[in-house]
Amino acid sequence: MPGTLVEAAAALAAGHVSAVELTTAAIAHARAAQPRLNAFISLEADAALAAAQASDDARARAQRGGAAPGLLHGVPLAHKDMYYRAGKVVTCGSRIRRDWVASTTSTALVRLEAAGALNLGTLNLAEFAFSPTGHNVHFGDCCNPWNPAYITGGSSSGSAASVAAGIVYGALGSDTGGSIRVPAALCGISGIKPTWGRVSRAGAMPLSQSLDHVGPLARSIADCAWLLQVIAGADAADPTASARAVPDLVGALGGPVDGLRIGLPDGYFDRDLSAPVAAALDAAAAAFVALGARLVRVPMPALDPVNAAGTVLMWAEAASAHQQWLAERPQDYGAQVRSRLEHGAALTALQYQQALKQRGPALDDFCRRVFDRCDLLLAPTHAQPVPTRAETDLVDRPEAAAVLGALTRLTRPFNYLGLPTASLPAGFDGNGLPIGLQLVGAPWSEALLCTAGDAFQRETDWHLRRPGLQ
Numbered sequence: 001m002p003g004t005l006v007e008a009a010a011a012l013a014a015g016h017v018s019a020v021e022l023t024t025a026a027i028a029h030a031r032a033a034q035p036r037l038n039a040f041i042s043l044e045a046d047a048a049l050a051a052a053q054a055s056d057d058a059r060a061r062a063q064r065g066g067a068a069p070g071l072l073h074g075v076p077l078a079h080k081d082m083y084y085r086a087g088k089v090v091t092c093g094s095r096i097r098r099d100w101v102a103s104t105t106s107t108a109l110v111r112l113e114a115a116g117a118l119n120l121g122t123l124n125l126a127e128f129a130f131s132p133t134g135h136n137v138h139f140g141d142c143c144n145p146w147n148p149a150y151i152t153g154g155s156s157s158g159s160a161a162s163v164a165a166g167i168v169y170g171a172l173g174s175d176t177g178g179s180i181r182v183p184a185a186l187c188g189i190s191g192i193k194p195t196w197g198r199v200s201r202a203g204a205m206p207l208s209q210s211l212d213h214v215g216p217l218a219r220s221i222a223d224c225a226w227l228l229q230v231i232a233g234a235d236a237a238d239p240t241a242s243a244r245a246v247p248d249l250v251g252a253l254g255g256p257v258d259g260l261r262i263g264l265p266d267g268y269f270d271r272d273l274s275a276p277v278a279a280a281l282d283a284a285a286a287a288f289v290a291l292g293a294r295l296v297r298v299p300m301p302a303l304d305p306v307n308a309a310g311t312v313l314m315w316a317e318a319a320s321a322h323q324q325w326l327a328e329r330p331q332d333y334g335a336q337v338r339s340r341l342e343h344g345a346a347l348t349a350l351q352y353q354q355a356l357k358q359r360g361p362a363l364d365d366f367c368r369r370v371f372d373r374c375d376l377l378l379a380p381t382h383a384q385p386v387p388t389r390a391e392t393d394l395v396d397r398p399e400a401a402a403v404l405g406a407l408t409r410l411t412r413p414f415n416y417l418g419l420p421t422a423s424l425p426a427g428f429d430g431n432g433l434p435i436g437l438q439l440v441g442a443p444w445s446e447a448l449l450c451t452a453g454d455a456f457q458r459e460t461d462w463h464l465r466r467p468g469l470q
Contacts, residue, residue, distance in 0.1 A: 001025050003464070005075055005169035005223035012059070012074045019059075019074030019118060023052035026076045026120055030167045036148055038140045039161040041081045041091055043121040048076065051118050058116075071230060071250075073116030079172040080159050081122035082129055082205035083109050092205045093125040093155075095138045095332045096325055106203025107238065108172055108214055108231045115230045120168055123158030127337045129174055129207050130318060131155055132182055132407040133392045137334040141389055144187060145467040146433050150386050153183035153407065159217045160187040166466060170218035170227050174204060176211045176314060178381075178411025181423035184217050185381035185436020188425045190453070190463060191217040192224045195443050196418030197242040199228070200235035208317040209240075210356070211310060211415040220463050221422060221453035225249040228446065247447040254458075255451040258292035262452075263374030267300035269410055274384050280427035280435045281380055287459045288378070288452075296374045303413045306362050310416030312347060312355040319344030336394045363417045363443075371442040376452055380410055381436035385429035414440060422449045425462040434462075 001022065002008040011017045027045045034040055055074040062069050082092045084102035091097050113119070124142040126134065134142040134157030142157035144150040145165040152161050156173030160183030163171055173180040175193040184191030192215045199214040206212060216227035229249045235241040264285060273281070285295055319326070319341050326333070326341050333341070370377055384406060392400050392407075414421045420441045427435040439456075441449045457463050 004219045005226055006220070008075050008169050009072060009226070013069070019052040019055040020049065022074065023048050023076050023118060023120070026167055029165070030120065030162070033145075033165050033167060037143050037145060037161050037165060039124055039142055039158040039165065039167065040078070041093070041122045041124050041139055041158070042089075044119070048118055048120050052076075055116060055118060070114060070116035071226060072112065074118065075116070075169050076118045076120050077112065077170050078120040078123050078162055078168045079109065080125050080156050080174060082125060082174065083172055084203040084205070085109060090122070090205070091139070093127045093129070093136055093139060096329060098138070104203050107200040107235045108204065111231050112227075123162055123171060125157055126155035127334050128322070129155040129176065129179060129205065130337045130340060132178060132404055133389070134183070135336075135389065135393060137395070143389070144386065144433070146188065147431070149390075150388050150431070150433055151186065151392055153186035155179040156183045156217060160184055160189060160191075163187070163217050163219060164189050164467060170216055170223055173215060173217050174207070175213040175215055175415065176207050177310065177415050178408040180213070180215050180217060181381050181411050181421060181436070181438060182407055184423045185425070186386045186434060188434030188462070188465060188467070189217055189219055190221045190224050190422065190424055191215065192221070192228055192422045192446070192449065193414065193420065194228060194232065194446055195420045197240055198246075198420070198444070198446065199232050200238040200241040202235055202237035202241075206321055208314040210313045210317060213415065220457055221424065221450055222253050222457070224422070225253055225450040225454070244444060249447055249450050252447040252451045253454045255455070256292065257288065257452050257455045260288075260293040260376065260452060261296050261374040262288045262293045263296050263298035263370060263377040265300050265377060265379050266297050268303045269300065269379040272383050273380060274429070276385065276427065276429040277380050277383060277435055281378070281437060284378060284426050284437050284456065287456055291455050291459055298370055298373050298377065301365055301369045305358075306413045306416050307409065309355040309358050309362070310412050312351050313416065315340060315344030316347045316352045319347070359416060366417055367442055376448065377440040379438045379440065381423045381438045382407060383410060385431060386433035410438070419443060420446050420449055422453045424453055424456060425465070426460070427462060
């Protein structure tokens with residue numbers, strides 16, 4: 001079977017494989033891997049096969065002069081179970097919504113289906129997308145395909161695990177403090193958190209309206225570019241979705257990076273790095289030099305206050321969204337999520353307003369200090385090796401809170417700042433678990449991220465490595 005989304009789309013278009021064949025193989029793989037990974041909440045095999053047959057029929061009609069197939073026609077995907085689909089249960093990884101049926105369909109799903117993508121089912125996630133590990137007390141933990149004793153990262157745990165395991169070619173995630181990039185990094189795949197407002201959030205479960213981003217996880221940056229091309233753009237159903245024209249992300253693939261200024265952070269991102277992560281960063285920098293890019297050392301502005309302000313926004317807005325349930329059904333939350341929501345409810349209006357007020361100046365300051373000196377910033381996605389599920393289980397180990405905080409320390413600033421960021425696989429730690437690096441761009445620079453990330457992946461083969469369970 002084709003190895004990437006782009007390859008699958010090309011094989012379908014050339015008639016080398018059918019949507020039914022791809023979907024049948026994906027379903028079989030999902031069923032075989034589920035006991036080990038617990039990546040799916042629901043596997044909708046019959047509906048997926050019916051849609052695959054309809055996709056093949058539509059392609060046959062197109063060859064006889066019918067409507068041209070969409071960009072993703074016949075490609076099997078699956079998505080984090082927080083994207084609403086009318087008439088379907090959407091659990092949000094929670095007990096509270098275990099049987100909740102959506103009345104609308106998210107804009108991102110509508111656009112993927114319009115492009116011809118198929119849906120295999122719904123994917124596991126942290127409860128209400130409010131944890132960075134992949135633990136879930138209601139549906140069971142999602143496990144890392146490289147070694148199930150280790151975390152996938154969260155909250156888009158099932159999205160990362162299903163893509164890394166080779167079950168589906170891509171998946172939607174969401175990113176409020178790193179929930180696309182952290183699981184992408186820890187599972188050895190690619191993910192893009194676009195600029196805040198680039199993708200509509202209509203019909204996606206809200207956690208923090210100021211910080212939530214919708215974006216793709218896939219096996220390569222090229223795959224992510226194809227998915228982002230489809231879902232990006234203005235949406236009347238979401239007034240925060242930007243009307244700015246979406247660039248040709250697919251066309252940006254394969255472009256040169258000669259002369260591109262790659263910034264290496266001096267401060268914050270180079271703090272407390274494990275030896276394998278530091279080595280991966282050095283190797284990635286050398287790969288960009290080999291491609292013709294120029295390295296620039298860039299002093300970092302103070303980012304600890306940025307992280308603190310982002311945490312205030314996230315926790316306060318999450319507590320507001322959950323106010324009624326938290327009052328009426330506190331026992332139906334897992335202990336970790338309930339604790340976070342209670343902390344958010346204790347924040348003051350003054351703290352919240354100050355965090356909002358600082359956001360614009362912090363973005364201006366960061367862009368001036370960083371992007372006046374470089375075109376893209378190259379930084380680790382995570383500083384330390386992938387931890388185990390036991391090491392990050394707050395139920396049994398309250399001291400794990402420090403490990404959880406460290407997981408998103410390097411990703412959270414870019415949610416608060418709203419900057420487009422891609423995570424790329426870049427090596428392995430001493431336990432054979434993946435290492436991820438971030439490319440960070442100025443606002444609306446997704447095309448440049450795709451060009452540079454794709455160039456890096458044409459120079460390296462980390463994104464081609466697969467866990468042994470396939």
